Amino acid sequence: xxxxxxxxxxxxxxxxxxxxxxxxxxxxxxxxxxxxxxxxxxxxxxxxxxxxxxxxxxxxxxxxxxxxxxxxxxxxxxxxxxxxxxxxxxxxxxxxxxxxxxxxxxxxxxxxxxxxxxxxxxxxxxxxxxxxxxxxxxxxxxxxxxxxxxxxxxxxxxxxxxxxxxxxxxxxxxxxxxxxxxxxxxxxxxxxxxxxxxxxxxxxxxxxxxxxxxxxxxxxxxxxxxxxxxxxxxxxxxxxxxxxxxxxxxxxxxxxxxxxxxxxxx
Numbered sequence: 001x002x003x004x005x006x007x008x009x010x011x012x013x014x015x016x017x018x019x020x021x022x023x024x025x026x027x028x029x030x031x032x033x034x035x036x037x038x039x040x041x042x043x044x045x046x047x048x049x050x051x052x053x054x055x056x057x058x059x060x061x062x063x064x065x066x067x068x069x070x071x072x073x074x075x076x077x078x079x080x081x082x083x084x085x086x087x088x089x090x091x092x093x094x095x096x097x098x099x100x101x102x103x104x105x106x107x108x109x110x111x112x113x114x115x116x117x118x119x120x121x122x123x124x125x126x127x128x129x130x131x132x133x134x135x136x137x138x139x140x141x142x143x144x145x146x147x148x149x150x151x152x153x154x155x156x157x158x159x160x161x162x163x164x165x166x167x168x169x170x171x172x173x174x175x176x177x178x179x180x181x182x183x184x185x186x187x188x189x190x191x192x193x194x195x196x197x198x199x200x201x202x203x204x205x206x207x208x209x210x211x212x213x214x215x216x217x218x219x220x221x222x223x224x225x226x227x228x229x230x231x232x233x234x235x236x237x238x239x240x241x242x243x244x245x246x247x248x249x250x251x252x253x254x255x256x257x258x259x260x261x262x263x264x265x266x
Contacts, residue, residue: 013095013105014031014105014106014128015119016129017109017110017111017113017116017130018113018201019174019177019178019220020111021133022132022198023131025045025108026202027108027201028046029046030213033224033228034217036105037098038104039098039099039107040098041094042107048091051112051140054084054087054091057087058076058084058087059114059149061153063114063150063153069114070181070187071117073121081118084118094142095107111219114181127194128155129196130185130194133197133202134238135175136260136265137185139170139171140241140244151169154173164251171252171255171256171259174259176259178259182262199238201232202232209229
């Protein structure tokens with residue numbers, strides 16, 4: 001890992017983060033269709049492989065110290081902050097090298113939303129797309145990677161294993177972390193922070209995705225907008241919560257009420 005003092009200043013990547021299972025793969029595909037280079041060393045979900053080693057070093061120590069995604073680098077040990085900044089700058093350099101210095105570039109990893117203060121400092125001019133998906137669907141998803149990796153660091157105990165209790169813990173985790181990422185992103189990035197509900201982005205008649213892409217790339221043409229919309233179409237799994245018994249659904253909605261209300265789901 002290079003010395004952060006020697007790292008170049010890199011301007012303007014577009015980064016995508018979210019709770020796991022929120023549809024960041026679809027948004028990455030839309031950006032590629034819109035002309036963005038989004039890294040080539042990626043896994044099956046399009047997550048940049050250069051990022052996890054850095055994120056693994058940062059997220060749990062940060063959560064254990066702050067208990068939140070909305071923190072300041074000054075709240076952290078100086079060595080941890082320096083390691084994170086250097087590591088994320090190195091990731092950006094690798095993406096730029098893979099794309100031969102593209103004008104439109106970025107990458108996605110859902111866990112980027114846990115390190116927004118690092119990103120804001122390390123990469124001046126970045127834009128961040130925070131993808132949010134209905135927490136009721138997230139709570140019923142098999143994608144538990146963030147809970148498995150980070151729930152205990154944030155809460156001081158492991159998540160419950162019994163399915164109903166785990167679903168309630170999952171939607172609380174979804175609500176709390178997304179609300180904290182929202183507050184942090186708005187405070188640090190202002191208009192360079194973009195909140196995007198997956199349901200809006202994938203709806204055939206919604207203008208939301210086109211508006212976002214036009215903000216990111218004002219010169220985008222109609223053909224690229226159409227290709228981007230097609231890239232996110234026909235995504236399965238929306239509304240799986242509607243099959244729940246009424247009593248269980250009510251408990252789920254109560255557990256996630258702050259986030260479900262703020263993001264317009266109830």
